[in-house]
Amino acid sequence: MIRLSDADREKVSAAIAAAEANSNGEIVAVATPISDPYHDVALHWALVPLFAVLAWAAWRPTALVWWYDFLFGGWSPDPTMSQLLTLLMFFAALKFTVALLILKWMPLRLLLTPASTKHRRVRRRAVTVFKAAAERRTAGRTGILIYLSMAERRAEIVADEAILKVTDDHTWGEAMEALIVQVREGRPGDGIVAAIERVGTVLAEHFPRTGDDTNEIPDKLIEL
Template sequence: MATRPISPEDHERVAAAIRAAETRTDGEIYCVVAHASDGYFFPAAFMATAGILIVSLAVGYGLEALWLSIRLPHFVMAQLLALACVLALLWALPGLRIHLVPRRLRYQAAHANAIKQFLARNVHRTTARTGVLVFVSIAERYAEVVADSGIDAKVGQHVWDGVVRDLTAQAGDDRLADGFVKAIESVGAVLAEHFPVTSGDTNELDDHLVEI
């Protein structure tokens, strides 16, 4: 996914896209990009510990097969030393941790963060419950569109899945801002179809990309 920093110009492009989309709908669009959704120290430490135990078993059986022996205290000390070195490495190099965590757990963390942002940014508190969050978590290579209940009643999940596919494809080409702009245009078109703008419409959420 994207590695290039999001520039002030990119932020302005996304904000302009939100403002343009919301001129045609009573719905609200909110965008959040997270650099990572978790620190992953403990999941990575668990996976590393499990790996060391598995390797230790293999080494133990290998030594026995070769008619070699090692004193148990020395073997345990070697395990503890290996574990200490790995944990120190994980602590010193946060970017390494995520590579030890299964994709399913990474996606769970990113999804949980998307829901957290949806609630924390008050996307669920629009008058007609027509708020939509466009969320990306870069480290996990994850994107999600979270729609409030007023929209979910009229728009199927397959629509948002298509938006996410386009967004992740653009982000994968290091064009995250372009992906957000296209996603906003797509979401705006859906909202305009089901919730066209009315004379009493007010802007209930900030029109900018939040970077966390």
């Protein structure tokens, strides 16, 4: 798991202060180990071996008789339908439970999670954090969130009303790329700093610093 050091935190705080020195914008940097537990993904994958057992029983019903004899001895009378179905239910539940236990290992769960699902969950969490940490917390509606989810190695930039009027998703392409490149190389702190610098350049262009500007949001990295 990628981790942030004290030096990273200090660099991020300094970068925010430097970027805001030239703009009325307020930058919020947030890093989280993971944006979603993906329990539903684990549940869906655990259903695969369960249905595989049912398909196996439908394909080779005599195999259930063999397993019944193997487990309970071959000297008993032929098993009834009820006994065979109970054995099948046991096998299906066992496979399902074992799969769920294996999928508790988060690296595997993330590997099996579709990229589109990760993107949606990270975006949803970023928007939720933005609403709590930055939205409407500045007089000019100039708050912007840089959100990094380290397990998924994905980032989002969410901006307040005034910024949205003069920018679009393409505006933040360089900032996002700079952030993700550094994260993938194991330097999340440097990535956040690089994104802050590029975001600060855009904010300085559209919202230059005025004399009455105050620091409305603390200049520090928020870790969730």
